[in-house]
Amino acid sequence: MIVPVSLLIGSVSLDLLACYCVKRSKGFQKVIWGLAGLLAIISAFVLLSFVVRDIPLGIAYSVWGGMGVLGTVLLDRMLFNSRLGRQGMIGVACIVAGIVAMQL
């Protein structure tokens, strides 16, 4: 269980890096950032492909997506100091509950 989980975390980190790069590229106007973003998202998917070797696709992808959203919320809070409203907090709770429920 340790290996897929750490791969998943690595993949989510690369996904967040890709988001940041694409944001910097401003809709692919700055090509270097756009290409860096593409490279990061492809690496993220390569890591994810090792995860789906022994975890069903639907589960792996939903946990990956959920962790991506959590990471984005966390980074936004730390880097850009943007906070979620009550609705967003309920959403975060739902995602965490979903990931925990997956482990049971």
Add this chain to the structure above:
Amino acid sequence: MYYWFMLALAVVAEVVSTVGMKYAATSSPIFGYLVMALMISFSFYAFSRAVVHIPLAVSYAIWEGLGLFLIGIAGVVLFGEYLSLGEMFAIALMLVGLLLVTFDKGKKADADEAFPVVQANKHKPAQVARMQVKPAHRSTLGEVAL
């Protein structure tokens, strides 16, 4: 219409690339990885085109939500995976959480964009109405979250 078409393409490309990913992991690495890399790049690009005119919260929710749903089905249909009732429930829970978080941020992220309002009026009037209330725009990572 062009932007909604791009969004649809982004969803399709995302699903194909994920299926390619699973295919690469299970049977044919080279072909699978090729499809995966090509399709995820295209999906990324199409999505970045779509958000030019469709509010980010709406397009992200459709992209990720529909993608998650279709990929779950693809795993069951194409690769014979088995999802228990509890696992389906957990996926649904995460989907709900994703939508809640996305639309929470969208209010801030798209607040100062004038033109998506015209587009969005047809589809999500309630959302737009709330967007107008909070004018403070702050550039965040959530705007391009995948």
